[in-house]
Amino acid sequence: MNEIAHTEGxxxxxxxxxxxxxxxxxxxxxxxxxxxRTDGEVIRKAIPDVGYLHRSIEKIGEKVTWHxxxxxxxRADYLAAMFANQGFCMAAEKLGSIEVxxxxxxxxxxxxxxNRIASHLISVGTFGQDIGAITPFLHALRERETINNLxxxxxxxRLTYNYIRIGGVGYDITREICDHITEFLDHxxxxxxxFNRLLSYNKIFIERxxxxxxxxxxxxxxxxxxxxxxxxxxxxxxxxRDIPYSVYPELEFEVPVGTGEKGTLGDSYDRYMVxxxxxxxxxxxxxxxxxxxxxxxxxxxxPRKFKPPAGEFYAxxxxxxxxxxxxxxxxxxxxxxxVRIRTGSFTAMSLVEKISHGIMMADLIALIASLxxxxxxxxx
Amino acid sequence: xxxxxKDIFAKTELRxxxxxxxxKGDVFEPYFQIEPQSVVEAGRYLRDEPGVQFEVLSDLxxxxxxxxxxxxxxxxxxxxSQRHAIVLKxxxxxxxxxxxxxxxxxxxxxxxxxxxxxLFGVNFEGHSDLRRxxxxxxWVGHPLLKDYVEQEEYDGISTQREPLVEKLLx
Numbered sequence: 399m400n401e402i403a404h405t406e407g408x409x410x411x412x413x414x415x416x417x418x419x420x421x422x423x424x425x426x427x428x429x430x431x432x433x434x435r436t437d438g439e440v441i442r443k444a445i446p447d448v449g450y451l452h453r454s455i456e457k458i459g460e461k462v463t464w465h466x467x468x469x470x471x472x473r474a475d476y477l478a479a480m481f482a483n484q485g486f487c488m489a490a491e492k493l494g495s496i497e498v499x500x501x502x503x504x505x506x507x508x509x510x511x512x513n514r515i516a517s518h519l520i521s522v523g524t525f526g527q528d529i530g531a532i533t534p535f536l537h538a539l540r541e542r543e544t545i546n547n548l549x550x551x552x553x554x555x556r557l558t559y560n561y562i563r564i565g566g567v568g569y570d571i572t573r574e575i576c577d578h579i580t581e582f583l584d585h586x587x588x589x590x591x592x593f594n595r596l597l598s599y600n601k602i603f604i605e606r607x608x609x610x611x612x613x614x615x616x617x618x619x620x621x622x623x624x625x626x627x628x629x630x631x632x633x634x635x636x637x638x639r640d641i642p643y644s645v646y647p648e649l650e651f652e653v654p655v656g657t658g659e660k661g662t663l664g665d666s667y668d669r670y671m672v673x674x675x676x677x678x679x680x681x682x683x684x685x686x687x688x689x690x691x692x693x694x695x696x697x698x699x700x701p702r703k704f705k706p707p708a709g710e711f712y713a714x715x716x717x718x719x720x721x722x723x724x725x726x727x728x729x730x731x732x733x734x735x736x737v738r739i740r741t742g743s744f745t746a747m748s749l750v751e752k753i754s755h756g757i758m759m760a761d762l763i764a765l766i767a768s769l770x771x772x773x774x775x776x777x778x
Numbered sequence: 779x780x781x782x783x784k785d786i787f788a789k790t791e792l793r794x795x796x797x798x799x800x801x802k803g804d805v806f807e808p809y810f811q812i813e814p815q816s817v818v819e820a821g822r823y824l825r826d827e828p829g830v831q832f833e834v835l836s837d838l839x840x841x842x843x844x845x846x847x848x849x850x851x852x853x854x855x856x857x858x859s860q861r862h863a864i865v866l867k868x869x870x871x872x873x874x875x876x877x878x879x880x881x882x883x884x885x886x887x888x889x890x891x892x893x894x895x896x897l898f899g900v901n902f903e904g905h906s907d908l909r910r911x912x913x914x915x916x917w918v919g920h921p922l923l924k925d926y927v928e929q930e931e932y933d934g935i936s937t938q939r940e941p942l943v944e945k946l947l948x
Contacts, residue, residue, distance in 0.1 A: 449912040456897075457921050492806060619833045619858070622886035635858055711806045712837070712854055712865075723837050725854070740837040740854075748889035777912055 412437060419762070421450050427524065427766070428773025432750075436759060444754035444762055446747050451777040459737030464490050464704045465564060467734065472558035474739050475775040477520055480506075480513040481717035482739070483562035488643065489713035489726035490564045494706035499698045502566025503645045504691040508579065509552060509561055509571075511680040511687070515586070516545040517718035518673045518680075521770040525670055526597050528767040529606055529760075534597040541589055544582055551575050564704060566697030576688050583681050590678055598674055607670060608661030611753050611765040615664070621749040624742045625720020626676060627769055630656035630668040637716035649686050651679045666768035673770070705732055719743050719770060739778055743771040783808035786830055786864050794820055800867075807854075809865035814877045817853075817868055821883040824855060824864070831857045832864065835884035838891060840898045842872075842924045849875045849898060876901040897922040 420431035429450040435442040455474055459467050471486045472479035484506055491498060498506075523538025546556040553561035553569055561568050597603055613623065618631040628635055636653040638646040654675035656668030710727040720742030729735040746769045754762055787801040787810050797820065800811040812820050824832045832855035841850045853866040868877055879902040880887045891902045892911040899920035902908055910917065918929045928937050 449910075449914070452912040454921055617885075620885040622834050622836065622884070633858065640861065709805060714836075721836070723854070725837060725839060725852070727841060736841050738837070738839045740839070744889060744893075745886050748886065752885075 414442060427771060430773045430776065432762070434762065439759050441754050441757055441759060441762060444750055446750050448747060448776050451774045453778065455778045456737055456739060459734050461733065463732050464706070464734060465702070467737065468563060469558070469560040472560055473774065474778055475717065475719065475741065475772055476557055477772055478513055478517045478718045479557065479559050480510045480561060481715050481722055483559065484510060485713050485715040485722050485724040486726070487562050487564050488715065489711045489724045490706060492711045492713065493709050493726065493728045494704060496565050496698055496700055499566050499695050500692050501694040502696050502698070504687050505567040505571050505696055506562055507645050508684060508687045509567070511684050512545050512548060514718050515677050515680050516542045518677050522670060522673055525767045528763050531597065531603065534593065537593060537596065541586060548575070548578060548582060551578065563697060565700040570696040579684065580688060583684055587681055590674065594674065598671065604660050604667060607667040607764060608665055610666045610761050611757055611768065612662045613664045613749065613753060617749065617752065622745045623749060624745065625717065626672045627669055627746055628720065629654065630672045631664040632656050637714050637721055641714055643715065649683050651683050654679065666764050669768040703732060705730060717742065719772060719775060741775045741778065743775040746771050747776050781829060781860060781862055783864055789827065789830065790820060790824065793823055807863070807865045809867055811867050811869065814868050814870060818878050818880055818883060821880045825883055829860065831859050833857060833859065835886050838887055838894065840894045840900060842898065842922065844872065844924050847872050849900060851877060851894065851900065870900065875899070876903055878903050879905040881905060896920070899923065
């Protein structure tokens with residue numbers, strides 16, 4: 399024992415420390431930075447510093463045509479480009495009163511659900527990696543690679559798809575690709591169980607995450623947390639079910655919510671588990687879509703010079719990072735007057751400052767990983 | 779029972795006479811206007827009133843309208859419990875636009891308002907931490923304004939680039 403600390407009348411002084419975590423840190427999932435004030439290992443406050451990946455996608459929207467903007471939306475969130483495509487196209491279709499062809503809607507649902515699985519795989523894989531388990535990451539990425547191959551078959555791109563177009567989709571999903579997707583699903587459904595054995599029900603993993611960085615229902619509503627993070631707090635809210643769009647009302651699927659099974663409701667483990675269960679639900683949706691897909695064209699006839707009448711619409715899609723909103727205003731010209739992209743990571747990040755108070759330094763990493771924030775989506 | 783947008787407007791108008799106006803219900807997203815000075819009280823009322831209960835601020839953004847010489851702040855509200863939505867709009871003058879913060883009504887407004895401050899230059903009075911969020915602290919101008927001109931260089935680095943096509947043609 400330290401003698402000085404025990405001498406009578408002596409006080410052992412501690413001092414607050416200010417640390418800079420990031421912008422290059424393996425667990426920040428892109429480029430973002432935290433200014434952390436700590437007392438020893440306990441965080442007093444972690445202030446997020448974002449904006450490193452700001453590309454002003456919203457301004458670009460005012461400079462390019464309606465069709466031309468679709469590839470830019472890919473870049474809003476590179477892990478879930480399909481949803482940004484769909485959000486913008488839904489807004490444009492609503493403004494231009496264009497009906498999406500039915501086969502196109504099913505192609506969209508298939509592509510989106512595949513994309514959701516891919517995105518959640520990255521999320522749960524890096525989750526393990528961030529807190530020190532490397533192996534599950536490789537398992538997750540192996541499966542994601544198959545999805546990337548499928549995506550390449552569907553639309554020729556592996557990451558920035560530009561697949562969903564105004565009025566439908568760019569390319570039809572052929573019989574052959576459907577078979578490949580079925581093949582993948584047969585394989586993947588077993589993999590989820592394997593992944594659960596490997597990581598989800600691992601004792602060390604559970605103890606590391608249960609009761610860590612709890613988000614209460616009140617905070618989730620106040621800070622407008624969306625998507626899996628919201629559902630992990632026990633609020634059953636899914637845009638696909640509650641503000642239905644596309645073909646989702648015809649499909650049967652569950653909305654997994656957090657139950658606090660290993661600790662407190664809304665802890666990091668709940669947020670992790672919701673994503674695992676959502677992947678299983680996505681598989682269910684995919685199987686139904688493949689069965690129900692009708693014949694017909696994949697895209698409606700939309701004029702090249704697309705000029706929707708003046709108006710505005712706020713389109714919501716359920717992206718892997720939650721409610722993605724596209725607030726699009728048209729003034730009747732060839733270019734959108736204003737495009738606003740509201741993303742799930744942005745609001746999730748604003749909550750970090752509050753939740754980080756009083757948690758351990760190492761738990762900050764678990765918190766960021768469990769929120770599944772994606773830097774390009776925050777900064778746009 | 780689903781509450782219609784026009785009922786929400788009627789309720790709000792009853793509570794804040796002459797502060798709200800311009801209800802438009804025959805559009806995709808029904809909206810009405812609010813006077814800038816009563817946005818906080820109206821927000822709190824819409825959040826807490828039973829049957830209305832807009833507990834979530836889905837989005838807060840701005841639109842620059844130089845032709846009408848105004849900047850419009852747009853609030854997208856949503857209620858998970860009642861399953862309805864409404865859009866509030868606040869018109870501000872383009873010269874020195876300022877409005878009270880709704881941060882104390884919905885915490886999510888904190889970052890949304892910082893973003894609007896950053897990209898539109900709107901001042902939110904009473905905001906706890908009004909700093910630029912996406913752009914660097916020393917950036918000049920607000921990019922999403924329609925008449926924005928990019929500064930020629932930042933930190934000694936030129937922001938201009940020669941067009942690629944001309945280079946190839948040469």
